Amino acid sequence: MLIVLLALMALVAMAGSLWRGHASWAEVFGPLAIAYFPAWYWLYLPWKVRRLYAQQRSLHQPFSVEIETAGLQFRTENGSGLLPWGNLYRWRESGKVFVLYQSDLLFSLIPKRCFESGAAQDEFRTTLARQVGPVDKPRARP
Structure with missing residues (x-):
């Protein structure tokens, strides 16, 4: 839950920097890297497990x-x-x-x-x- 909260805060900060036109690569890459782990755990992994189960008759x-x-x-x-x-x-x-x-x-x-x-x-x-x-x-x- 903490990772999700940090990722959301980083995304808000990145959006603010983009809006002002002052965003650097570090500001863009950091939040995306943080957001990767929750996306992998809650989206990709369950999808992959369901797919493997369907394949293994x-x-x-x-x-x-x-x-x-x-x-x-x-x-x-x-x-x-x-x-x-x-x-x-x-x-x-x-x-x-x-x-x-x-x-x-x-x-x-x-x-x-x-x-x-x-x-x-x-x-x-x-x-x-x-x-x-x-x-x-x-x-x-x-």
Whole structure:
């Protein structure tokens, strides 16, 4: 929110300089650079994520997950695969999903709505803590 406020103030100052005919490149470039980050975060990134989701048809198919001693068994209509516990290095949880990380860029999402009950979610959370380690607390957003 602070970045947006600063960008708006800089844009107003730039508009004033342009209006008076005294604008320099620094006065034009600075506000545009500041405005880039909110535009990227709130406009470009959501658009890109929606586009990637639409392209990845396998994400639209139903799947099932079973907890096994060796790991998580994923099944879809096209096949199945085992995600060994040792391949997970961290996990997180939000109000709607469990996020299981194999790397910073490769992860699996398990929606909480797929669990039969809150007790099943608690059991899954306990299993993750035992097999992978304690929950990785999300960093606070600036």
